[in-house]
Amino acid sequence: MSQNARPTRRLMLQAGAVAAGSLMLGLRLSTPARAAEPAPTPDFLPNAFLRIDRQGVITLILPHAEIGQGVYTSSAMLMAEELEVGLDQVSIENAPPDIAKYLDPLLYDQATGGSTSTRTDWVRLREASAVARTMLVMAAAQIWQVTPATCTVARGVINHAASSRSLGYGDVVEQAAKLPIPGDVKLKDPADFKLIGTEAKRIDAPSKSPFGNGLVRLA
Amino acid sequence: MLKLQINGRNHDVGVPDDMPLLWVLRDVIGFSGTKFGCGVGLCGACTVHLDGQAIRSCQTTVGSVGAQVITTIEAIGATAMGHKVQQAWLDKEVVQCGYCQSGQIMSATALLNQTPKPTDDDIDTAMAGNICRCGTYVRIRDAIHMAAA
Numbered sequence: 001m002s003q004n005a006r007p008t009r010r011l012m013l014q015a016g017a018v019a020a021g022s023l024m025l026g027l028r029l030s031t032p033a034r035a036a037e038p039a040p041t042p043d044f045l046p047n048a049f050l051r052i053d054r055q056g057v058i059t060l061i062l063p064h065a066e067i068g069q070g071v072y073t074s075s076a077m078l079m080a081e082e083l084e085v086g087l088d089q090v091s092i093e094n095a096p097p098d099i100a101k102y103l104d105p106l107l108y109d110q111a112t113g114g115s116t117s118t119r120t121d122w123v124r125l126r127e128a129s130a131v132a133r134t135m136l137v138m139a140a141a142q143i144w145q146v147t148p149a150t151c152t153v154a155r156g157v158i159n160h161a162a163s164s165r166s167l168g169y170g171d172v173v174e175q176a177a178k179l180p181i182p183g184d185v186k187l188k189d190p191a192d193f194k195l196i197g198t199e200a201k202r203i204d205a206p207s208k209s210p211f212g213n214g215l216v217r218l219a
Numbered sequence: 220m221l222k223l224q225i226n227g228r229n230h231d232v233g234v235p236d237d238m239p240l241l242w243v244l245r246d247v248i249g250f251s252g253t254k255f256g257c258g259v260g261l262c263g264a265c266t267v268h269l270d271g272q273a274i275r276s277c278q279t280t281v282g283s284v285g286a287q288v289i290t291t292i293e294a295i296g297a298t299a300m301g302h303k304v305q306q307a308w309l310d311k312e313v314v315q316c317g318y319c320q321s322g323q324i325m326s327a328t329a330l331l332n333q334t335p336k337p338t339d340d341d342i343d344t345a346m347a348g349n350i351c352r353c354g355t356y357v358r359i360r361d362a363i364h365m366a367a368a
Contacts, residue, residue: 068315068353205309208317 044173046135046181048101049128050079051093056156056170058085060125063095063102065112066204073202075121081195082129082188084153085169087203123187130185132176139175140167221281225250226294236282241265243281244291252292252321256350263349266322267291273329275348292321295328300366304328307365315353323349327363336367 044052051059060079066072076090083090095102099110106116133153140158141148144165152159156169190196223230225248232247244250244267253276256264260278267276268290295301304327307313314320323346330337330345337345342360351359 068317070315202312202314205312205314208314208320 044132044136044169044177046132046176047128048095048098049125050083050132052132052136052169052173054170054173056168058083058090058156058169059093060090061093061095063104063110063112064117064121065094066092067112069117070202070204071112071117072204073200074118075125076203077195077198077200078118078121078125079129081193082126083133083156085156087195087200089156090203092203126187127185130187131182134182134185135176135179136169136172138179139172143167143172143175221284223281223284223289224286225289226291232281234281237280238282239277240267240279240281240284240289241276244276244289250291250293254318254321256319256322261348261350262319263322263326264319266325266349268295268325268329271329271332273326292325295325298328300331301328303366304331304362307362311358311362311365313355313358313362315351315355319349319351319353320355323351323355323359327359327366331363331367337363 043054044050049061051061053059058079060076062072062075064071064075072092073087076087076092080087080090095110097110102110104111104116104120106120107114134148137148137151137153137158140160141151144151144160144163146160146163150160150162152161157166158169158172159166220231220233221236223232223243225244230248232243234243234247241253241255244253245255253267254264255277256262258277260275263275265275265277266273268274268288269279269284270287271290290298296305301324304324308320308324313323326346326349330342334341334345339360342363346356346359346363
């Protein structure tokens with residue numbers, strides 16, 4: 001076989017771009033046919049680290065590799081603490097490569113190492129979560145026509161005690177996604193920590209424990 | 220065609236006699252819970268049971284298995300002792316990265332089946348061939364004592 005018979009890398013890249021363009025076009029063409037259906041509500045994505053969908057599923061998008069050091073658990077604790085949810089309510093997704101969003105300022109790279117994960121996440125993830133909680137509470141307060149300060153949150157449910165009303169995070173994501181992102185949020189006083197400082201069970205352990213039921217998927 | 224009895228089921232495999240049992244388990248049959256670590260019998264990641272004995276499947280040719288019964292990590296939890304060991308592993312949070320743990324659990328279960336109340340020395344001796352890069356040895360010992368209780 002001659003060298004010329006093979007597709008070059010450049011040709012492959014061009015072919016890929018065309019294929020992607022076709023896919024985009026296909027989606028657009030299908031839109032009118034779907035117009036009668038209700039438009040899908042976007043998930044609540046207040047920042048690069050957090051996504052909450054309409055079912056209330058909370059996903060921490062984490063740019064650290066879990067290699068046994070427990071970072072899935074420790075970073076999820078930071079998020080759960082400020083978001084006022086249980087550790088069992090946070091699922092983890094690996095962040096895609098995106099150095100603009102996921103730079104570790106201590107390593108100056110999107111990387112895991114040097115005992116930097118918790119030092120990096122300590123403020124970053126708590127702020128990301130506090131911003132989200134503030135917006136979600138504000139959304140519920142708007143729906144109820146009350147002041148946000150009269151609302152409380154427990155396990156991802158916003159409560160207004162005076163009127164005995166409550167809404168889950170998933171119920172208000174649509175409203176929250178329309179709000180401006182607050183520039184300044186107050187982090188919790190360490191005296192009020194419920195999770196940070198506790199000996200939480202590792203959230204990755206059950207999926208890694210060789211339980212003979214197909215859960216063992218390491219290559 | 221070789222006839223193998225694995226986890227209570229018969230499997231016919233058309234492979235050369237000198238193929239390591241580990242390759243047959245992982246690549247031919249698809250039981251990927253057993254891990255390839257070093258490939259030379261030094262790390263214990265590939266441990267399975269042959270008639271209840273913990274053996275290194277990377278050093279066992281499939282032709283030498285004969286009628287002996289093979290049990291892998293996929294089925295050890297269905298045995299009373301295997302289930303106790305796995306529960307202790309969770310309760311003591313032994314696992315870190317997880318790669319060696321299938322082999323650790325297979326060696327620990329074989330030990331407890333033979334020595335129901337092992338001492339620390341019994342454990343260290345029986346588990347000496349199972350290497351853990353994360354260093355979970357202390358918790359492994361705790362979990363074995365817990366499963367023995």
